[in-house]
Amino acid sequence: MVSKSFTAEASPSAPAFSVPNPKLGKITKIEVDNHSTNGAITVMFKDRFTPDPSIGNPSPSQVERIRKVITVAQGGHFESNELEIPIYGDCFVEASRDDSDVSISMEYGME
């Protein structure tokens, strides 16, 4: 498992991690600490990928799936272990605002 920590960003320019084509990614743990004085914050874990050409859609474009949404009250703490949140492509962690007083950490693996 790989651990990663960062602060809340509304529009991160790079994914938190990317899953290679022949792998399945899984987020196994999420922690959010809201030490901010700016109120509650919402954090979304998004998966961006391009599906393979299919019979129904021979020319697919990139799609996005919201895999998990967490809202943490001001001063609050969220922690969840033993998760199995699938990620197929690029995992973006987007918050409802930029806030350096909100820390997010996650663990993920690839199979």
Next chain:
Amino acid sequence: MFRLFVEPPELLKVGNLVKFVGDFTDEIKDGTILEAKKCVVVNFRKGFIVPANDRIEILLDNSTKGLKLYPTSTDTLYEILLGFKADGSFLMYPQFPAGHYPFRLDESTMYPEPDANDYRKYVGAFKPEDSPIDKPKLRTYTIKDLEPLVLEIANEGSDYGKLIVDFTINKVEFKKVPLPELEGYELIYREVIHPELMEW
């Protein structure tokens, strides 16, 4: 053609004899017996993301859209084991030749129909758990100029699903065995049956 085993099948080894059943190419006719003189295992893995209630076709041949898992030499055979790992609910339908589903039963309605909304969707379909990635039980062979082998993948789930396909490719180079050399021996050989002859 694809064949599903109860246990992972053994790969061909140097010295094994192979008897071809059916006419494969101008050089490999029905009854041809060849001996494996070189075997090398090459692994390959690819992921496929399939939309909900949709299907994709995986071609194994060397065409532009194919995975290029066919030998380019007439004295080589690829013995391929396929193992799967899935996030989602998938059904897989072998085709040979393209567009034809050979796995069917005798009764006239018992043939695979992947886009049907009834029991025919489940006739002749493999599931990823039939041949897991760490214990592959699905085997096929490819030979130069053989028509494309196709594996049609249907996502039965309500959202996108990802299927990882692991290919264990045993590159087998043959030498011809003159028949006089085989006389007097009890021949133990692996039959490689032409895909068209596996349907009955």
